[in-house]
Structure formats: structure tokens, C-alpha cells
Amino acid sequence: xxxxxxxxxxxxxxxxxxxEFDLLGAxxxxxxxLHPTDVRALIHLLDAARKDIxxxxxxxxxxxxxxxxxxxxxxxxxxxxxxxRRTKDTADRRRVLLEVEEKATELGWSFFGPVIAEVVAVxxxxxxxxxxxxxxxxxxxxxxxxxxxAT
Amino acid sequence: xxxxxxxxxxxxxxxxxxxEFDLLGAxxxxxxxLHPTDVRALIHLLDAARKDIxxxxxxxxxxxxxxxxxxxxxxxxxxxxxxxRRTKDTADRRRVLLEVEEKATELGWSFFGPVIAEVVAVxxxxxxxxxxxxxxxxxxxxxxxxxxxAT
DNA sequence: GCGTAATATCTCGCTCACCGAGATTATCGC
DNA sequence: GCGATAATCTCGGTGAGCGAGATATTACGC
Numbered sequence: 001x002x003x004x005x006x007x008x009x010x011x012x013x014x015x016x017x018x019x020e021f022d023l024l025g026a027x028x029x030x031x032x033x034l035h036p037t038d039v040r041a042l043i044h045l046l047d048a049a050r051k052d053i054x055x056x057x058x059x060x061x062x063x064x065x066x067x068x069x070x071x072x073x074x075x076x077x078x079x080x081x082x083x084x085r086r087t088k089d090t091a092d093r094r095r096v097l098l099e100v101e102e103k104a105t106e107l108g109w110s111f112f113g114p115v116i117a118e119v120v121a122v123x124x125x126x127x128x129x130x131x132x133x134x135x136x137x138x139x140x141x142x143x144x145x146x147x148x149x150a151t
Numbered sequence: 152x153x154x155x156x157x158x159x160x161x162x163x164x165x166x167x168x169x170x171e172f173d174l175l176g177a178x179x180x181x182x183x184x185l186h187p188t189d190v191r192a193l194i195h196l197l198d199a200a201r202k203d204i205x206x207x208x209x210x211x212x213x214x215x216x217x218x219x220x221x222x223x224x225x226x227x228x229x230x231x232x233x234x235x236r237r238t239k240d241t242a243d244r245r246r247v248l249l250e251v252e253e254k255a256t257e258l259g260w261s262f263f264g265p266v267i268a269e270v271v272a273v274x275x276x277x278x279x280x281x282x283x284x285x286x287x288x289x290x291x292x293x294x295x296x297x298x299x300x301a302t
Numbered sequence: 303g304c305g306t307a308a309t310a311t312c313t314c315g316c317t318c319a320c321c322g323a324g325a326t327t328a329t330c331g332c
Numbered sequence: 333g334c335g336a337t338a339a340t341c342t343c344g345g346t347g348a349g350c351g352a353g354a355t356a357t358t359a360c361g362c
Contacts, residue, residue, distance in 0.1 A: 006282050007274045011267050013289045018169040019194070020296050026216050027300065037319075043170070058339060065177055070320045072341055077319090094328045094339045116162050118299055122291040123158045126284070131157050133281045134288045138164045140273040145171050148269055149178065188348075209310060221349040223312055228348090245310045245357045 014141070021115075028111050034081065039111070040064060041074055045084060045100050046108045055098040056089075083107065165292070172266075179262050185232065190262070191215060192225055196235060196251050197259045206249040207240075234258065 022036075029039045044063045048055040061071035075098065078084045083104040089095035123131055173187075180190045195214045199206040212222035226249065229235045234255040240246035274282055 006279065006286065007271050008267070010274065010282060010286050010289070011263070011270050013286060013293060014168070014270070015172070015194070017165070017289055017293050017296075018172040019191075020293055020300070021166070021169040022173065022191075023216065024296065024300060030216075035319075040170075040173075043166070056339080057341090065174065065181075066319095067321060068340065069322075069342080073319065092329070092339085096340070112162070114299060115296065116159070118295045119162050119165070119292055120158050122288065122295055123161065125291070126288060128157065130284045130288070131161060133277070134285050135157065135161050135164060137273065137277060137281070137285045138161070138168055140276070141270055142164060142168050142171055144269045144273055145168075145175060145266065148265060149171070149175060186348075207310080208312090217348095218350060219311065220313080220351080224348065243310085243358070247311065 024115065025111075032107065034077075037064070037074060038077060038081075038083075041078060042083065042100075042104060042108060042111075045098060046105065049100050049105075054089075055100075056095050057098065058095075060098065078104075175266065176262075183258065185228075188215070188225060189228060189232075189234075192229060193234065193251075193255060193259060193262075196249060197256065200251050200256075205240075206251075207246050208249065209246075211249065229255075 025039045026036045029036045041060060041064060044060060045055055047053075048059075053059075057071050057075050058068075060066075060075070061068060064071070064074070066074060075084065075086065079086060082101055085099045085101060087097045087099055089097050126134070176190045177187045180187045192211060192215060195211060196206055198204075199210070204210075208222050208226050209219075211217075211226070212219060215222070215225070217225060226235065226237065230237060233252055236250045236252060238248045238250055240248050277285070
């Protein structure tokens with residue numbers, strides 16, 4: 001596999017994009033006095049809310065690869081910042097549901113807003129078919145790596 | 152901006168890919184008894200070596216958004232793990248150059264190898280023009296976000 | 303050349319994110 | 333009901349990263 005092959009270029013740029021997004025998250029976190037982990041958690045929680053997946057501490061911990069102690073600490077932090085609220089699940093009273101506060105969605109938009117604007121601006125230069133190609137490729141990579149990680 | 156618009160789908164999948172890559176890094180780190188930060192540092196150092204950019208603690212700290220104390224601790228860790236070597240710069244003797252050991256490149260390949268294999272497999276289903284479209288799009292997003300972060 | 307400012311790195315003390323182990327509380331199958 | 337299982341939380345400890353400041357080397361103004 002040549003270092004200059006088209007596919008290797010793709011790998012490099014993909015990696016560079018993830019590094020860049022990480023740094024964006026870290027800077028956003030620092031600017032708002034929270035930790036990169038909190039931003040990552042926020043992303044997962046907003047994602048869950050968007051997809052109507054019930055979010056619990058256990059679920060969040062699995063997403064973030066944190067153990068239960070770390071997860072409790074994380075949720076404590078988020079609750080203290082008034083970004084989430086703990087509520088008991090009436091069906092299974094062992095469970096605690098995490099509900100994102102409005103403050104959290106606002107924070108989420110102020111993080112993603114600029115990113116979305118960037119991507120929208122870039123997308124201007126591509127036609128619908130091309131964007132569909134990009135989306136298809138990224139989706140395939142996503143599923144492929146998720147698959148690989150699960151094994 | 153509709154949540155189901157093609158561009159928003161792209162944003163979501165891009166974000167999902169970065170989350171997935173983060174998790175890959177974290178799991179790789181855990182499996183090798185090091186920290187996600189160490190893996191990130193390794194990526195930056197191997198990148199620098201590949202591009203013939205001289206890597207110093209200061210440079211690495213800027214890439215990672217660590218302050219000097221944290222950077223020193225990081226380099227200490229990497230040196231203890233025999234992944235990098237500190238050498239004095241003869242031109243500017245205030246500076247310390249970080250040279251990656253062979254062990255580090257091996258570790259890098261064992262991390263990227265599987266990822267590359269995934270991307271290569273996915274790329275099979277796309278022709279050269281399509282891959283070029285994807286690469287162009289990601290490169291544009293990369294530059295655009297780098298630009299935005301600098302301001 | 304000489305003193306001063308700027309630059310690169312490191313040291314010290316501290317905070318707190320995260321882990322391992324285990325306690326607590328609630329649910330389910332028998 | 334009772335043991336097994338599951339979800340969450342508590343406690344104690346480790347160490348990554350920060351702020352402040354020390355040290356060493358180089359660049360600049362005179």
C-alpha cells in the first residue's frame with residue numbers, strides 16, 4: 001500500500017478531520033469551563049434525545065467506555081452544571097433516566113452551529129450526487145469500523 | 152436547516168465517524184496499557200516524522216493543547232515506554248528534539264493497519280472519481296474547520 | 303560587549319477525572 | 333418468598349493535566 005495511493009490519502013485526511021474535530025471539542029470545552037469528556041457526553045445525550053433512545057447512566061457509560069464510578073462522577077458534573085436532570089424510571093425503578101435540560105441543547109447548538117455552517121459552505125461546491133457519494137462512503141466506513149470494534 | 156437534509160445527514164455521519172475513531176483509539180490505548188492521550192501524541196509524532204517536521208515538546212504541546220507541565224509529563228511517559236527519545240538540538244540548545252523509536256512506528260502500524268484495511272475494503276465499492284470526490288470534500292471540510300479554529 | 307527581553311523546557315504542588323472493589327436497591331425467574 | 337441478576341452509587345486511591353514559577357539558552361537594543 002503506497003503512501004501516496006488515493007486510498008491512503010483518504011485515510012490520512014479522515015484521520016486529520018477527526019483530530020481537528022477533537023480539538024474543536026476541546027477548545028469549546030475549555031471556553032465553557034467544562035472538560036472534553038463532558039462535551040463528548042453531551043453529544044451522546046443529544047444524539048439519544050434526537051433518536052428517542054432512553055438515556056441512562058449505564059448506557060452513557062457504555063458509549064463513553066467509562067466504568068460505573070466514572071460515569072456517576074460524570075453525571076454528577078453534568079447535573080451540577082444543570083445540563084441534565086436525573087429522573088427515576090417508573091417502569092423499572094432500578095433505572096435512572098437522564099433528561100437533557102434546555103441549557104444543554106443550547107450549548108449543543110452553539111457548538112455544532114459553526115461546524116454545520118462550515119460543512120454547509122463546503123457542500124455548496126458539490127452537487128447532490130456527489131454529496132450522496134460522500135455520505136455513502138462515510139456511512140460505509142462508519143458501519144465497517146463499528147463492526148470491527150464489536151468483534 | 153432541516154434535520155433530514157442531505158447536508159445535515161453528512162454532518163451527523165461525520166460526527167459519528169469521529170466518535171468511532173475516538174473509541175478505536177481509546178480501546179487500542181487500553182489494550183496496550185497506555186492512555187488515549189499517548190495514542191494521540193503518537194499520531195502527531197508519526198505524522199511529523201512522515202512530513203519531516205522537527206518535533207519538540209513545545210510543538211507537541213501546541214498540537215495537543217497541553218501546557219508545558221502536562222507536555223513534560225506526557226513526554227516523560229512516552230520516553231519511559233521507549234516510544235520516543237529526547238535529543239538536544241545542536242543548533243538551538245534550548246530545544247529538545249523528539250525522535251520516535253522503531254517501537255513507536257510498529258505500534259502505529261498495528262493501530263492504523265486494521266483501520267486502513269477497513270477503508271480499503273470500503274473503497275472497493277467506489278470508482279476512482281468517486282473516491283476523489285470524497286477526498287476533495289473531506290479536505291475542504293478539514294481546511295475550513297482549521298481556518299475557523301485559528302480565528 | 304552587556305543587560306534585558308523573549309523563548310524552550312522543566313519542577314513543584316495541587317485538583318479532580320477515572321479506576322477497582324464493593325455496597326445498595328430494585329427487578330425477575332423459580 | 334428467595335436467590336440471582338441488574339442498575340446505580342460510595343469509598344479510597346492513582347495519576348493526568350493545570351498554574352505558577354524556576355532555569356537555561358538565545359535574540360535584541362544600546
